[in-house]
Amino acid sequence: MAHRFFVTAIGTDSGKTVFSAILCEALKADYWKPIQAGLPGDTDSVRTLVSNKKSKFHEEGIKLKTPASPHAAGKKEEVEVSLQRIELPETNNHLIIEGAGGVLVPLNDQENVIDIARRVNAEVIVVSNLYLGSINHTLLTLDWLSQNEIPVRGIVFNGDPNPESQEIILQRSGLEELLHIYTEEKITKKEIKKYAERIREKI
Numbered sequence: 001m002a003h004r005f006f007v008t009a010i011g012t013d014s015g016k017t018v019f020s021a022i023l024c025e026a027l028k029a030d031y032w033k034p035i036q037a038g039l040p041g042d043t044d045s046v047r048t049l050v051s052n053k054k055s056k057f058h059e060e061g062i063k064l065k066t067p068a069s070p071h072a073a074g075k076k077e078e079v080e081v082s083l084q085r086i087e088l089p090e091t092n093n094h095l096i097i098e099g100a101g102g103v104l105v106p107l108n109d110q111e112n113v114i115d116i117a118r119r120v121n122a123e124v125i126v127v128s129n130l131y132l133g134s135i136n137h138t139l140l141t142l143d144w145l146s147q148n149e150i151p152v153r154g155i156v157f158n159g160d161p162n163p164e165s166q167e168i169i170l171q172r173s174g175l176e177e178l179l180h181i182y183t184e185e186k187i188t189k190k191e192i193k194k195y196a197e198r199i200r201e202k203i
């Protein structure tokens with residue numbers, strides 16, 4: 001059966017795009033960014049990082065130039081940002097869907113980015129970082145997802161190891177660590193392939 005994963009994180013610039021490229025490469029999956037705020041977009045980045053020929057890169061759902069929260073970018077550019085305007089692309093392949101920022105980033109006055117995951121019935125993967133303060137940001141995110149009955153497939157750590165942080169996050173959440181992406185000098189096709197090998201057996 002084709003997997004449908006929604007990649008979220010504890011914030012912005014957390015490594016969602018990097019991890020989405022890894023997962024696309026591991027599963028030869030398609031990629032889709034339903035809401036892009038800020039250009040050039042993540043779809044171009046993932047396209048340049050993925051090596052396999054099967055992955056397709058779908059047109060973004062809503063594209064905004066302003067690098068801001070989608071609700072603010074939409075207001076500024078006078079574009080309606082809403083769930084209703086976002087349509088799941090057609091594919092029989094696995095699909096990796098990348099959110100924007102974290103779970104409660106607003107699309108508008110009522111809707112949030114995580115509502116996209118709910119609407120398309122995708123399994124959520126949370127990218128967590130390991131800076132001081134990230135335990136709280138991660139546990140708040142996971143607690144909100146659990147309280148709202150949104151299933152989480154697992155956690156991906158991105159950054160320099162911090163065993164105390166990683167252990168307490170895994171222990172409190174009861175979730176599986178799917179992958180640890182270390183801080184690399186540069187993220188290129190080579191690094192993406194290396195991590196794709198590591199996650200393939202876990203997914």
Ligand SMILES: Nc1ncnc2c1ncn2[C@@H]1O[C@H](COP(=O)(O)OP(=O)(O)OP(=O)(O)O)[C@@H](O)[C@H]1O
Pocket residue numbers: 009011012013014015016017018019042099100101158159181182183184185186187
């Ligand atoms: N492990 C890593 N090693 C080196 N650079 C990294 C690593 N993870 C992320 N980066 C770099 O950090 C920047 C932010 O990462 P990324 O674009 O994946 O974040 P994001 O969560 O997708 O952000 P957004 O919310 O804008 O979609 C990028 O330039 C990326 O190449």
Ligand SMILES: C[C@H](N)[C@H](N)CCCCCC(=O)O
Pocket residue numbers: 012013036037038066067068069070100101102105
């Ligand atoms: C511009 C950025 N790279 C993302 N596209 C959008 C991040 C929105 C974050 C909103 C917030 O949590 O304050």
Ligand SMILES: [Mg+2]
Pocket residue numbers: 016017018042098
């Ligand atoms: Mg991104």
